Amino acid sequence: MLEEAARVLTLKAGFNTAVVVAGTAALGMAGGTVGTFLLLRRRALVSDALSHATLPGIAAAFLLGVWLGLPGRSLPLLLAGAAASGVLGVLTIQALVRFTRLTEDSAIGAVLATAFGLGVVLLSYIQTLQVGGQAGLGHFILGQTAAMAWREAVAMGVLALAAAGTTALLFKELRLVAFDPGFAHGQGWPVQRLDIALMALAALVTVIGLQTVGLILVVALLIIPPAAARFWTERLAAMTVIAAVLGALSGWLGAALSALFPKLPAGAVIVLVAGGFFLLSFLFAPARGLLAAALRAGRLRLALAEQQALRRLLADADASPAMRRWLALKGFCRNGALTGRGHAAARAAERNRRLWERFLIDHPALAPATPDWGIAPIDRVLPADLVRVLEERARCT
CATH class of the missing domain: 1.10.3470.10 (ABC transporter involved in vitamin B12 uptake, BtuC)
Known part of the structure; x- marks a missing residue:
């Protein structure tokens, strides 16, 4: 046959x-x-x-x-x-x-x-x-x-x-x-x-x-x-x-x-x-495809949860045990506290959140077409001159 x-x-x-x-x-x-x-x-x-x-x-x-x-x-x-x-x-x-x-x-x-x-x-x-x-x-x-x-x-x-x-x-x-x-x-x-x-x-x-x-x-x-x-x-x-x-x-x-x-x-x-x-x-x-869309959605949810956990640990708040284990696997957390890499990642996540919030306040009708625009690093999505303006306005407020 x-x-x-x-x-x-x-x-x-x-x-x-x-x-x-x-x-x-x-x-x-x-x-x-x-x-x-x-x-x-x-x-x-x-x-x-x-x-x-x-x-x-x-x-x-x-x-x-x-x-x-x-x-x-x-x-x-x-x-x-x-x-x-x-x-x-x-x-x-x-x-x-x-x-x-x-x-x-x-x-x-x-x-x-x-x-x-x-x-x-x-x-x-x-x-x-x-x-x-x-x-x-x-x-x-x-x-x-x-x-x-x-x-x-x-x-x-x-x-x-x-x-x-x-x-x-x-x-x-x-x-x-x-x-x-x-x-x-x-x-x-x-x-x-x-x-x-x-x-x-x-x-x-x-x-x-x-x-x-x-x-x-x-x-x-x-x-x-x-x-x-x-x-x-x-x-x-x-x-x-x-x-x-x-x-x-x-x-x-x-x-x-x-x-x-x-x-x-x-x-x-x-x-x-x-x-x-x-x-x-x-x-x-x-x-x-359905599987690719599910994987992208899963990655976005994981990235959002990771950034939220980093910001909570930076503010001396607690994070869920599952996220602490995940951050430990990535080298961001040890014994419930942020490592040096974790502090850098947490500060970057906090900066990213503040700049995206400032962008939505100043330009509510100009949301980017990329699905991860609120989670992705703002420097990768928006022009550098616009990011500098957002930083100045965020510092003033």
């Missing part, structure tokens, strides 16, 4: 398997890249409506192919129908928001439910036809990676790379619209066109991901990798790269696991892998 897993992961388990795994990884990379700007633009749920809106297009394209005597199961025809109905769904949402009093979430819910219901009705009708049993359109709901031909996988990979490349080319414009659309509009940037371009890229990723993860789960590739990347960084460029890497890893590992365990649905496995990356990021990311 380990040897087979190594062969699949290193793309040595056969040409078809290697192409499918590589194509799925490219799809995940494109989803993470495009999804970053959807997340920042607060358009994540639009992608959900877009994916559900593709179902009636798939069914209608199949019926059109049957009516014209074309092979109704032709993948290009079905994907063209999915793209058309998906774009129509997004335009309908924008029209409802613009020309009615509906909020965006209400418009998304209405379009999502209506489109999916219409798609289910059309699928039910197709099953009554003589060709309905061979349609296989139900696979587009949950995906069927294993049934993908190598030509389809190559096409999916090429389109996914094109979507990621287009997003990279429009990086500056999409960044401006994502963070300050009002400023972008005032500067003459075509905000509406850029939004449409972003939705078109999301539609492209959605359509090419239908056969891999299905229309219900494809939205996960557009949302989960960027959401996970957000825990790791505060910079957009780094977030975009991390989201692309996490999306690619989700597609690569998920498709490999599906190849190793054919009875597992590939789309669901890919999404579960992405969810695993999200959970790891949520818990262990150093920038915004």
Whole structure:
């Protein structure tokens, strides 16, 4: 099993398997890249409506192919129908928001439910036809990676790379619209066109991901990798790269696991892998992860308690036994009394407290953005000239 897993992961388990795994990884990379700007633009749920809106297009394209005597199961025809109905769904949402009093979430819910219901009705009708049993359109709901031909996988990979490349080319414009659309509009940037371009890229990723993860789960590739990347960084460029890497890893590992365990649905496995990356990021990311935040909060509480204990001992008051033991471990206290290092640390803590209090009195609206500004040494946070002014005012009072 380990040897087979190594062969699949290193793309040595056969040409078809290697192409499918590589194509799925490219799809995940494109989803993470495009999804970053959807997340920042607060358009994540639009992608959900877009994916559900593709179902009636798939069914209608199949019926059109049957009516014209074309092979109704032709993948290009079905994907063209999915793209058309998906774009129509997004335009309908924008029209409802613009020309009615509906909020965006209400418009998304209405379009999502209506489109999916219409798609289910059309699928039910197709099953009554003589060709309905061979349609296989139900696979587009949950995906069927294993049934993908190598030509389809190559096409999916090429389109996914094109979507990621287009997003990279429009990086500056999409960044401006994502963070300050009002400023972008005032500067003459075509905000509406850029939004449409972003939705078109999301539609492209959605359509090419239908056969891999299905229309219900494809939205996960557009949302989960960027959401996970957000825990790791505060910079957009780094977030975009991390989201692309996490999306690619989700597609690569998920498709490999599906190849190793054919009875597992590939789309669901890919999404579960992405969810695993999200959970790891949520818990262990150093920038915004839960564990890192808990450690930072613990350090702040300990630093505050340490400074309070030092000031109490400096004033010949008592400190808790736990803090006395802690100060003794640091060499600040011995036999309940401050050492030379302890006296220096206590005087520094008292000075720090007085200057921060003076700062809050003189500049109550200018609190620094750092979370430890009341505990950290004031000389490290504020400019030296401002600290000198605070010292003079503190001495005068």
